[in-house]
Amino acid sequence: MEDNQSDAGKGTTMKSTIGNQLHLSLFGESHGAAVGVVIDGLAPGIPVHPEFIQHQMDLRKPKGKISTQRQEADQVRILSGVFEGMTTGTPICLMIENQSQQSRDYAKSKDLARPSHADYTANEKYRGYQDYRGGGHFSGRLTAPLVAAGALCLDLLKSKDILIGSHLCQVAGIEDDSFSADFKQLKEEISRMNETYFAVLNPKAQQKMQEAIEQARKQGDSVGGVVESVVLHLPAGVGEPFFHSIESTLSQLLFSVGAVKGVEFGDGFALARMTGSKANDPFRMENGRVVTSTNHNGGINGGISNGMPIRIKTAIKPTPSIYQPQQTINLATYENAELKIEGRHDPCIVHRARVVLDSMIAIGLVDLLIERYGLMWFAGDPK
Amino acid sequence: MEDNQSDAGKGTTMKSTIGNQLHLSLFGESHGAAVGVVIDGLAPGIPVHPEFIQHQMDLRKPKGKISTQRQEADQVRILSGVFEGMTTGTPICLMIENQSQQSRDYAKSKDLARPSHADYTANEKYRGYQDYRGGGHFSGRLTAPLVAAGALCLDLLKSKDILIGSHLCQVAGIEDDSFSADFKQLKEEISRMNETYFAVLNPKAQQKMQEAIEQARKQGDSVGGVVESVVLHLPAGVGEPFFHSIESTLSQLLFSVGAVKGVEFGDGFALARMTGSKANDPFRMENGRVVTSTNHNGGINGGISNGMPIRIKTAIKPTPSIYQPQQTINLATYENAELKIEGRHDPCIVHRARVVLDSMIAIGLVDLLIERYGLMWFAGDPK
Amino acid sequence: MEDNQSDAGKGTTMKSTIGNQLHLSLFGESHGAAVGVVIDGLAPGIPVHPEFIQHQMDLRKPKGKISTQRQEADQVRILSGVFEGMTTGTPICLMIENQSQQSRDYAKSKDLARPSHADYTANEKYRGYQDYRGGGHFSGRLTAPLVAAGALCLDLLKSKDILIGSHLCQVAGIEDDSFSADFKQLKEEISRMNETYFAVLNPKAQQKMQEAIEQARKQGDSVGGVVESVVLHLPAGVGEPFFHSIESTLSQLLFSVGAVKGVEFGDGFALARMTGSKANDPFRMENGRVVTSTNHNGGINGGISNGMPIRIKTAIKPTPSIYQPQQTINLATYENAELKIEGRHDPCIVHRARVVLDSMIAIGLVDLLIERYGLMWFAGDPK
Amino acid sequence: MEDNQSDAGKGTTMKSTIGNQLHLSLFGESHGAAVGVVIDGLAPGIPVHPEFIQHQMDLRKPKGKISTQRQEADQVRILSGVFEGMTTGTPICLMIENQSQQSRDYAKSKDLARPSHADYTANEKYRGYQDYRGGGHFSGRLTAPLVAAGALCLDLLKSKDILIGSHLCQVAGIEDDSFSADFKQLKEEISRMNETYFAVLNPKAQQKMQEAIEQARKQGDSVGGVVESVVLHLPAGVGEPFFHSIESTLSQLLFSVGAVKGVEFGDGFALARMTGSKANDPFRMENGRVVTSTNHNGGINGGISNGMPIRIKTAIKPTPSIYQPQQTINLATYENAELKIEGRHDPCIVHRARVVLDSMIAIGLVDLLIERYGLMWFAGDPK
Secondary structure, three states: OOOOOHHHHOOOOOOOEEOOOOEEEEEEOOOOOEEEEEEEOOOOOOEOOHHHHHHHHHHHOOOOOOOOOOOOOOOOEEOOOEEOOEEOOOOEEEEEEOOOOOOHHHHHOOOEOOOOOOHHHHHHHHOOOOOOHHHHHHOHHHHHHHHHHHHHHHHHHHOOOOEEEEEEEEEOOEEOOOOOOOHHHHHHHHHHHOOOOOOOOOHHHHHHHHHHHHHHHHOOOOEOEEEEEEEEOOOOOOOOOHHHOHHHHHHHHHHOOOOEEEEEEOOHHHHHHOEHHHHOOOEEEEOOEEEEOOOOOOOEEOOEEOOOOEEEEEEEOOOOOOOOOEEEEEOOOOEEEEEOOOOOOOOOOHHHHHHHHHHHHHHHHHHHHHHHHOHHHOOOOOO | OOOOOHHHHOOOOOOOEEOOOOEEEEEEOOOOOEEEEEEEOOOOOOEOOHHHHHHHHHHHOOOOOOOOOOOOOOOOEEEEOEEOOEEOOOOEEEEEEOOOOOOHHHHHOOOEOOOOOOHHHHHHHHOOOOOOHHHHHHOHHHHHHHHHHHHHHHHHHHOOOOEEEEEEEEEOOEEOOOOOOOHHHHHHHHHHHHOOOOOOOOHHHHHHHHHHHHHHHHOOOOEOEEEEEEEEOOOOOOOOOHHHOHHHHHHHHHHOOOOEEEEEEOOHHHHHHOEHHHHOOOEEEEOOEEEEOOOOOOOEEOOEEOOOOEEEEEEEOOOOOOOOOEEEEEOOOOEEEEEOOOOOOOOOOHHHHHHHHHHHHHHHHHHHHHHHHOHHHOOOOOO | OOOOOHHHHOOOOOOOEEOOOOEEEEEEOOOOOEEEEEEEOOOOOOEOOHHHHHHHHHHHOOOOOOOOOOOOOOOOEEOOOEEOOEEOOOOEEEEEEOOOOOOHHHHHOOOEOOOOOOHHHHHHHHOOOOOOHHHHHHOHHHHHHHHHHHHHHHHHHHOOOOEEEEEEEEEOOEEOOOOOOOHHHHHHHHHHHHOOOOOOOOHHHHHHHHHHHHHHHHOOOOEOEEEEEEEEOOOOOOOOOHHHOHHHHHHHHHHOOOOEEEEEEOOHHHHHHOEHHHHOOOEEEEOOEEEEOOOOOOOEEOOEEOOOOEEEEEEEOOOOOOOOOEEEEEOOOOEEEEEOOOOOOOOOOHHHHHHHHHHHHHHHHHHHHHHHHOHHHOOOOOO | OOOOOHHHHOOOOOOOEEOOOOEEEEEEOOOOOEEEEEEEOOOOOOEOOHHHHHHHHHHHOOOOOOOOOOOOOOOOEEEEOEEOOEEOOOOEEEEEEOOOOOOHHHHHOOOEOOOOOOHHHHHHHHOOOOOOHHHHHHOHHHHHHHHHHHHHHHHHHHOOOOEEEEEEEEEOOEEOOOOOOOHHHHHHHHHHHOOOOOOOOOHHHHHHHHHHHHHHHHOOOOEOEEEEEEEEOOOOOOOOOHHHOHHHHHHHHHOOOOOEEEEEEOOHHHHHHOEHHHHOOOEEEEOOEEEEOOOOOOOEEOOEEOOOOEEEEEEEOOOOOOOOOEEEEEOOOOEEEEEOOOOOOOOOOHHHHHHHHHHHHHHHHHHHHHHHHOHHHOOOOOO
């Protein structure tokens, strides 16, 4: 912990690029001209549905009192890689111009590092040259192009009957019901969640969660939660050993979302308290297919899918932007200071984060599926 | 979940390669000629200490009744990249020849997929061509070269006073004490854990854990646990935004270890139940340095280090190799079958996994530190 | 050569991404909405000079009778990564909107594969889904964002006194004088070439070349040539062994430019006719510095710079778009056909390609310099 | 050129890793314990033929008076990734132990930088920590594992009827005949060259070349040459745009071989003197297949294969190890010095380099073919 300040003089770069087969290159800042992403590696001949992209963008948008009041049209402009409604096979650039740029809120307190935000760490890393307005490149706004990219991937997976869905299994300490173990019902629940803005299975839990968020907002405070995601119909044999296992691939993507602080697969931390005889999932044949009787391992053995549903839980910390006075330091003088955040902020982002997590999972799985089956698997028939 | 079998006819590759700055290329199988790793990207002029490598290898070795009876010399042979005791700056190949290859144990039951192992999934992925003996490339044996590579990285970090240590904070449901919040004491605890084979802070907890493991062994069963790791003195400003954040980088590496099913940073899943006013870590100046009053976020803001200790918890599932009869399928006939595992297996691998996790964390941090400071930071002075 | 058609049914992706340290992700099509590039990996605090970017764009623009009549403003819009005139250290997106989109020229003959263009090969690769207008993603127009990215890199190198310059050493069979062997004069020549649109050292050769181009234009034909490039003041010790040697790195980038069909370093193919005693460059000390008496190897030994000028020659084939009738096939019917190209085309692109090659060299060297010195070398001082 | 010495204090890494789909990680030094390569990304179920690997190793071995007298068994040991004669789909490590380590030859003159070798540049780069014996990691000996890896790839390509062959089209100024334009005869010539140690089409040219080499040897001198390579039956549509075009991919690999100073595709530098009407290759249908009437572009349009033979010429400089006294500097004192090389060296390496170039081409094409068709294309049928 010594010397953390003395290396403020060291500069470096950042790498907002991911993917072995499907390359994503993310760009933009919260209050810059635009945010966007270049997607390199999708097959030609895939239909692109702008209305589905917009549907996903809308799930991420702030709505009502439980969200920030910043309003962005979030209209996705396709700059390249799509021709006559289909992917060409060449890089796709998706761009969203920023419209609501109230930068003056930030200039006022630009030297006061917001606790648990990237203000201090980015200042250390970028030597003070970072765009400090609204978190710059570290803003949650950067998840907008990721949702757009994720929409392309979700669409692609759906064309192979691979379905992804999530619900808020806990918000502000209030628990939702679990996803059903019955595949037919689970499929219906996924479908319902994908159409719901505040994705909770149990309506009563939903109401209590929203009340708790409203309560936190009134107190100038914020709350967090846990998102449970499930992937249905992923074929067995997907995922690479070691560094590109399903867990490695998806956790890297999920943890890249700002507020995520924990990820577990299957029964996760609960597995660590079981015995092997309880934790092992016995194989058996069912209607000519291989299944497991239980699914404690979340559909993954040795990093590779076994054909059962992939189960993931992701912990989202409470939004760090709160309106209560906070102790901090001044980055210009390195003296203690008090901060009172103004501007427009979310008392809870768990419900908005849900669609971001779905997108990250979809991006990771498309990457692994291309690695496994090659591009042909997704391409359109020859014209 | 349909069709998981029908694509048994699709082949693919695997990628046992990792790292943006420090490239690791892992190879080998449990019962093949050798396991090893090529490390490309270390600076020249770094002293290599074979005795420290061996010390780390010994922490990973099975010992006593609580481990497998397979005994390997695990002598690491340096094939390249080290000259007159120093790194040359060119690729380092570390190789460990396999000696104890009792393959016959496996041939007998090679078609019976061991539940929660990679037998079924690897068979799907590799079309039946995988080396099935002892899990082949998916064996825990592959962590031996990772520990050797990690030893180089741990040594390198130590030369910069960056210290990594772990303890078993839970095994078989028995909890250890927490790491101290006091930096001086924490440093001493890290040092102590790094010299201890069964790394538990509280001797009573240690004894109970070992009794529980012994108990599980007698029942032909196994247990899991949680490892808590801490990184001390990591400078502020390390980590890249998004896909190469500290959390993304380390979780990718940690989840690549076979038995890991959950990873959290700072208070992790517990953060998801806090309010922002509790979860935020206020900054303040202390003896001319920036510190935070609490450390709920585990020393990471926006994916970048803030100079406070990095805190990580990793969930390890119980070893899937148990001696009780298990239901499974026959991979040759796709019929239900019963399996009774023989051979030599661990009733618990949490204590052996500890040094593997330390190694993965070290590898990830060296990668990020090179990205931040360039190679010069680690290189020896010109000869 | 058999079966080249039968796999028309196989689709695939493309990867328009490059760089180990400095990631470039290129996007766009000739007649799409925009072309652009995301540059990830530049240090923070580097001054960005839009007027220099525009200067370079102007060197690439068609001018006069010796070029295509397509006129584009080629105004580079910086979408991200630059704040208050300086790089932030986060990804830079440079976008150029397409304005002059006379697509109808192409629709007419879209099924007639232009010989030596990518029409047929892209149709095979992308199953007919490629944007065929003006070559789509394969158009020379994609070199515009590369020149913009190259301008950032050239500027960066200049700040370290590393200078790149090129002249047309041969066009239409007419030879220019050679670059001077005297460093002071060479520096002056580089400077002069960097300000010259049609970069030829000898004015008489320049005039003859332009006459030959004009002649070719009148005949509906085209001509090619050779560009000689030189890099001055590159420190010794830059370049990686094997796959990332200076030659490997730069040739990969140079051959990515459409019309390039040959690359040589130092005396290149002429070296293959020398004896070792002639080809070797003896070392000696000169004013306390290491120099070589000759420079047949173009400043590179074992793939690494030795401090002498880097010398590169790049062969550019004649523009394939000619106005004479050509034999070809119809991609819709796979029958023989005759093609008469219309539209706006260059009778020679060697002079315009020059600045593209300079850009590619600059991009490659910044990549290798970051690998060698880390980012700090280029970063601005802490604010 | 200034300051090339002053940064002798800067250290860095090297990256001996290549490939987008097929990862190669090369390791070893000329006089270290072993040289080798890890190959990650080959499909499962591919038969491995050790005798073909050895056949290729033998083509690379020094033989007779025209080669170095260093004799190595060059026995390739397969450490992993092959099981029961087939690839498993997991990483393959090929290792060759060094036997003939006459290090004392080098210790004597270790501070005298051999002109046109990597001695000086490696010393700058690695701060003096490099293994100086016999060029260390920069030795031609490192091409041995590349030939072994190339053998796997050549074998793989052959299983798809994709054939690669080369001849020495010029050695010491003496020209060989050209490859035949007739496909049937070309196929026969490729086959013949692949069985010939000194691969020249015309026996008289062969004899003259060998006499010239012998002559150079007697004079303590060396000679260079040009290798012409051809790829037959590569399907149309292979290669990525821009940075991963066939030319970019293959040139990066070819230039990674130490002595290569020039690479051209099709008519290469000669194309730069043609007019477009001569240089363009008209398409036409022939027996239901697309062909071009001429092949000036070497089977590549826009970086992608068109189904015609790929044609490549590679310039190899004369071996820098000559026995005549040479002027150089002393790396310990930075003073002028005279060097007289001893030890065992080749007066010509063009004939031995041939099989290395074939290997590099094969490695590059397998990488591009996996990118295009996915792994399934190469995998064995399900067991």
